Amino acid sequence: MTSSTAPQTPAAAGARQWALLAVLAGNMLLDALEVSVLVVAAPAIGADLGLPPAGVQWTMSGFALGFAGLLLFGPQLAERRGRRRTYLAALALFAAASLVGAVATDPVVLVATRFVKGCCAALTAPMGLAIITSAFADGAARRRAVSVYAFFGAAGFTVGLLLSGLLTAWDWRWTLSFPAPVVAVLLVVGARVIPRDTPAPGTDPGRPDAAGALLLTGALFALVGGLSLVPADGWTGPRGSGLLLLSVTLFVVLGLRERVVSRPLVPAPLLRRPGLARAALGAACLNGAYLSTLLTSTLHIQGREGHGPLWTALAFLPASAPLACSALYSGRMIGRFGTRRLIAAGLSSALAGFVLLWHRGLNTPYPTGLFPALLLVGAGFVLAFTALNIQATAGVPDSGKGRASAVYQTAVQAGAALFLALTAALLPPASGRAVSAHAPALGAVVVIAALGWISAIGGLRPGLQDDPSRSTLVRRRTS
Template sequence: MLLDSIEVSLVLVALPAIGADLGLGPWGVQWLMSGFALGFAVSLTLGPRTTARWGLRRVYLIAMLVFAAASLAGGLSTNMAVLVGSRVVKGACAALTAPAGLAMIGETFPSGPRQRRAVSVYSLFGASGFSLGLVLSGLLVADSWRWTFLFPVPVALALLVAGRRVIPDVEGAPPARPGLSLLRNGPLMRAVAGAGVLNGVYIGLLLLVTFTLSGGMGWRAWQVALALLPACLPLVISLPFAGRLVQRFGTSPLIAVGALLAFAAQALALARSGGGSYAADLLPSLLLVGASFVVSFAALNMRATQSVAPELRRAAVPLYQTGVQLGSVVMLPLVAALLAGPGGPRAALLATSVLGAAGVAVAVTGLRTRSGEAGA
């Protein structure tokens, strides 16, 4: 989870430098971000079947080895097709192992405080990795953007060595065949849609802010990295207390408040677009979208694991995480295309605002079933 999150944010701050070096605009370089998300989303449903056939340990070790090789190939290449291809491959490798963690938490820990703490720890590693990736990107790009591709190589190899020691060599369990039951599960599908919208508007706003600061304001990579931290550091600080928050308020109200904050962040950025100040025009929206994750990120993860029977969780979690990744797959190309078009940042922010409003509508429908949550 830590490596996957680092991989997402590590390239974000480097996009303007890569574009300048290769002669590409936002539309061209955004494929380095959406390529990873696309590889992740497309391969997620294969994860349970692959691990069932070959075993989690074998799949994990192979995935880490291929991940390291793809990182090395990307860092040594100047061809955009190879760069994007390496990101797609790494996304696919992450998809083979990522769902197992959240699913095993749901199976190992009974519903209640222990499960909420476990999901909070799982979510904490994701949030910490994203923040760490931003900082590392700002430092690495100062020398060369290639280091953002090469840095994951030793990390993946270290995880490969550790995995050989700690992952038991057991036969994979056949995945359950839920048929259409998961798609008819209202709480799960609302979590899928809510997480996808939240991720889409979040990554869309960060992409826009990155190019605004790098291009329009002439900020350096390390300055951009620090400027983006208000959107993710609050989540890192608050996640240890997420379980208590869910215990007190339940998942549905927190998801609804988070969706409302995410929409407010986009609407405020749209209202203030055209200004030339980071503190007055961009920072408030970054803080709001960061607050939306503080409120709803862990709640969405918990809702995804609690909304289905234990035997279906290994099938439900990939579906949930596919929805998360599809938010990036849809919004990154759209925001980049609008950003480079005649409408500029205002058109891009209008699109993210519309998606944010749709997220609020989905979340509000979940409030009607709150009485059936039983404190979940």
């Protein structure tokens, strides 16, 4: 792709660049906060729409499924249609879905809007970084721009929790509608400052693999749907078993199809890279265990303990705020310790937090129960978050780093949806009133986190070549 803009004075060009960064970083913040903005609102949504935990989790996993389903397809679509055109269309659709979701009274419609917003985020979040690398010259300006973009992404989860606590206290529907006017402003400004791009002369990007994206999305939906039916039908119920069988079938068809298509969603060599596989598994387990803990905790805190949404959001900050505060300095830690040791230390800390919470239970007073557990989980994110992202693309040629990053992020989002459904299936409808009802769900969280920890510890074996050199990481600490 080539970009074209009209000649400008240096001052005007600089102002235009920073206006562009404001649009991209602002939208990245919205994409990131959508992951957490309904966490604290979950009990209110369940009470208003008559949904059990297995139904409420769809409002969170629906976004993750849309994100996971289109992350690999997005770059192909952008190559065919252009980054600017795709990005602006996704912004407009995101705003419309926000408004429809805010007035939805049918849970199916609400989940559908969340899925659409996840699809839009899958197009804009990685594409924003690509636009930055093409619009900012290599050097200090690009590093600053990438740092700002990454910081807004890291801070988005915390901002989402706080907004969820504030807005749910008025009406949970505000958590869905507030992005619409913000996105409208970003859309207007973005139409003026996002550079036009066209395919390079003599190149044909080819047809995007839409069928592959549909198969992947359908397989993930069937898997999560099968798990969500467990509370109603049991593990052997015909509906749940049928969906799980359908999921396996779609995954098999997708795997066979990827071997023969000219533009597969995931090139086969990437799937054989152990560093990428370990990073994807570790991040999926860490993210899934964390979100599952928040869902379980918010239902208990606002149900049995009777605390309000804002109190709940503030109670969760020890796990999310440290990452937002330390995101700009994570490259220094990686440059000193390397990625594999930080990942192992981070996932060990997070596992210790989940085990502590499972051992003490949610009925323990906050200062000695949930609080220290979340501090350990927060420390785990500080140590491992950036290291996992870098490890996923370590050793991959520059031409394939974007695709490797998309594979990694797809696993993270798919893990969130899958583990949320699994945990919610272990929460009975009356979990807020029962003293020990959360124990099976927290036990599942420990198993999920332990799986990621085993993967991280396996990465410490001597002789592995997928850990980038520290000097390289120092140069890339802001990316």
